[in-house]
Amino acid sequence: MESVESQIAQWREFLSRAPAVGTRDVEELETHLRDQIGELGAAGLDDDEAFLVAVKRMGDMDGLSREFAREHSGRLWKQLVIGGEPGPASGSGSWIEAAAFALGAALAVQLARLAAGFPGEEPLWLGRNLGLLVLPFLAGYFARRRRLDAGGWARSAVVFAAAAVVTNLYPYGDTSATEVLVAAHLPFMLALAVAYPYMGGEVGSRERRMDFVRFIGEWAIYYVLIALGGGVLLGLTALILEPISTGAGERVFEWVLPSGAAGAVIVAAWLVESKQQVVENMAPVLTMIFTPLFAVMLTVAAATYAFSGAAGAFDRELLGVFDALMVVVLGLVLYAMSAREPSRPPGLMDFAGLLAVASALVLDAMVLVAMVTRIGDLGFTPNRAAALGLNIVLLVNLAGAAWLSVRFLRGRVAFGRLERWQTSYLPVFAAWAAFVVVALPPLFSFA
Amino acid sequence: MHIDKDLVAASATPLVLAILAESESYGYAILKRVRELSGGDLEWTDGMLYPLLHRLSRLGYVTTEWRAPVEGRRRRYYAITDAGKQALAEAKQQWVTVARALDGLWGTPGAVLAFGQA
Numbered sequence: 001m002e003s004v005e006s007q008i009a010q011w012r013e014f015l016s017r018a019p020a021v022g023t024r025d026v027e028e029l030e031t032h033l034r035d036q037i038g039e040l041g042a043a044g045l046d047d048d049e050a051f052l053v054a055v056k057r058m059g060d061m062d063g064l065s066r067e068f069a070r071e072h073s074g075r076l077w078k079q080l081v082i083g084g085e086p087g088p089a090s091g092s093g094s095w096i097e098a099a100a101f102a103l104g105a106a107l108a109v110q111l112a113r114l115a116a117g118f119p120g121e122e123p124l125w126l127g128r129n130l131g132l133l134v135l136p137f138l139a140g141y142f143a144r145r146r147r148l149d150a151g152g153w154a155r156s157a158v159v160f161a162a163a164a165v166v167t168n169l170y171p172y173g174d175t176s177a178t179e180v181l182v183a184a185h186l187p188f189m190l191a192l193a194v195a196y197p198y199m200g201g202e203v204g205s206r207e208r209r210m211d212f213v214r215f216i217g218e219w220a221i222y223y224v225l226i227a228l229g230g231g232v233l234l235g236l237t238a239l240i241l242e243p244i245s246t247g248a249g250e251r252v253f254e255w256v257l258p259s260g261a262a263g264a265v266i267v268a269a270w271l272v273e274s275k276q277q278v279v280e281n282m283a284p285v286l287t288m289i290f291t292p293l294f295a296v297m298l299t300v301a302a303a304t305y306a307f308s309g310a311a312g313a314f315d316r317e318l319l320g321v322f323d324a325l326m327v328v329v330l331g332l333v334l335y336a337m338s339a340r341e342p343s344r345p346p347g348l349m350d351f352a353g354l355l356a357v358a359s360a361l362v363l364d365a366m367v368l369v370a371m372v373t374r375i376g377d378l379g380f381t382p383n384r385a386a387a388l389g390l391n392i393v394l395l396v397n398l399a400g401a402a403w404l405s406v407r408f409l410r411g412r413v414a415f416g417r418l419e420r421w422q423t424s425y426l427p428v429f430a431a432w433a434a435f436v437v438v439a440l441p442p443l444f445s446f447a
Numbered sequence: 448m449h450i451d452k453d454l455v456a457a458s459a460t461p462l463v464l465a466i467l468a469e470s471e472s473y474g475y476a477i478l479k480r481v482r483e484l485s486g487g488d489l490e491w492t493d494g495m496l497y498p499l500l501h502r503l504s505r506l507g508y509v510t511t512e513w514r515a516p517v518e519g520r521r522r523r524y525y526a527i528t529d530a531g532k533q534a535l536a537e538a539k540q541q542w543v544t545v546a547r548a549l550d551g552l553w554g555t556p557g558a559v560l561a562f563g564q565a
């Protein structure tokens with residue numbers, strides 16, 4: 001007969017296999033189990049009986065690890081701070097499912113390309129509709145994987161349908177700036193619409209929103225990797241075929257590149273889904289490397305600007321550069337956050353992050369002031385309005401994040417408060433992109 | 448007496464916070480106190496207490512610390528914070544309101560209310 005000790009060891013071993021249950025949690029639960037066994041033993045049960053009753057009271061393992069997974073969904077993403085064995089690969093669903101949706105996106109883009117006569121002609125409607133050709137397939141992939149009901153499918157489809165109607169019925173003028181802006185903002189608006197099926201309809205849940213943020217970071221990295229590999233493949237194919245017939249290389253690019261780029265959107269999503277529990281996250285790793293470097297670069301830049309005065313020639317392009325900078329800093333903040341175990345006390349990385357954010361804020365504030373005075377002189381154009389609006393949306397986000405992380409570093413608020421700020425802010429980005437797509441063109445009478 | 452699953456789940460957070468407001472404690476002791484207070488009627492699945500405690504910790508309602516006494520087991524202690532006390536006060540108001548409404552219908556003044564004020 002087995003001793004209680006070996007039975008407890010087996011129980012512990014089994015529990016540790018659940019990816020969302022950390023070593024500390026297993027220890028905590030084991031203490032509980034031992035307390036319970038001890039008390040039952042004192043009440044007269046023999047060891048075996050006490051063990052059985054205690055385990056039964058603890059609850060079934062599946063339910064327990066599911067509860068832990070709900071609370072600690074970050075751990076399913078295999079964070080840096082958690083050591084230990086990689087869990088078994090998650091059921092990523094059949095690759096055929098992903099391939100079907102990828103093929104759909106590839107076909108849609110190819111048909112649109114043929115209809116537009118690209119690259120011989122470059123009609124603007126093609127660029128404007130690119131997001132609408134690809135992202136519905138991504139949304140469909142997630143809607144299927146998360147087993148949304150009919151209502152969920154309908155709600156996912158509504159945004160895409162509305163966007164299609166609005167972007168294609170607006171009477172844009174010739175060489176319209178608002179049309180270019182719509183083409184640039186629509187993919188972001190639709191990407192945030194993918195969040196609904198991605199979260200399985202639980203758009204209010206903060207854990208699911210954080211999962212979506214993690215997903216976007218990992219997806220972007222996979223997409224870049226696929227693009228690099230695909231570029232090498234296409235380049236070599238073109239070089240090999242060129243001697244056989246001139247122009248063959250170009251035709252390879254013409255036909256394969258658009259479909260490949262569209263299909264890769266779904267393939268990258270499938271890769272993120274399947275490796276969630278297998279490999280470390282890459283976005284947090286990159287964040288760990290780049291946060292201190294950005295902190296140094298931004299501090300130097302802010303000091304230089306402050307010293308020389310922000311009197312240089314600020315134009316629209318510069319505001320665009322600063323928008324990009326703020327987006328990168330926001331990315332650093334978000335992925336540093338997604339990789340963090342919320343219960344850990346403040347550390348050096350938190351300071352580096354705060355320094356980067358604060359310097360970016362100072363820089364941006366100086367440029368913004370210079371920009372606003374110029375707009376006062378020159379008047380609003382669609383481009384200036386869009387660049388300025390995005391800048392303000394980002395500025396408010398980072399200012400809030402900086403304020404909360406100061407309070408966190410001084411021990412005034414829990415880390416969860418910072419997470420809540422960022423996850424509550426996500427809809428603002430969607431709203432801004434939607435505003436540029438829907439409201440900006442009529443405001444500037446489609447100029 | 449069997450108590451509905453949803454009701455058990457809804458009362459879990461205020462119960463844990465109220466117990467921690469008495470004094471800091473650890474998981475097993477919290478569960479024992481719950482059994483004691485409810486005369487064994489509130490049956491929790493023991494393991495489920497821990498994800499709940501971790502959630503309260505993430506929300507900043509409790510702080511947590513591992514402690515190894517000279518003799519006995521190493522344990523993870525939980526203590527309520529000011530934010531936790533505030534959340535508890537709000538939860539208490541809600542429960543008292545619900546209990547008062549039910550009392551109004553069932554006419555046993557104090558019977559249900561007593562729980563809300565415990």
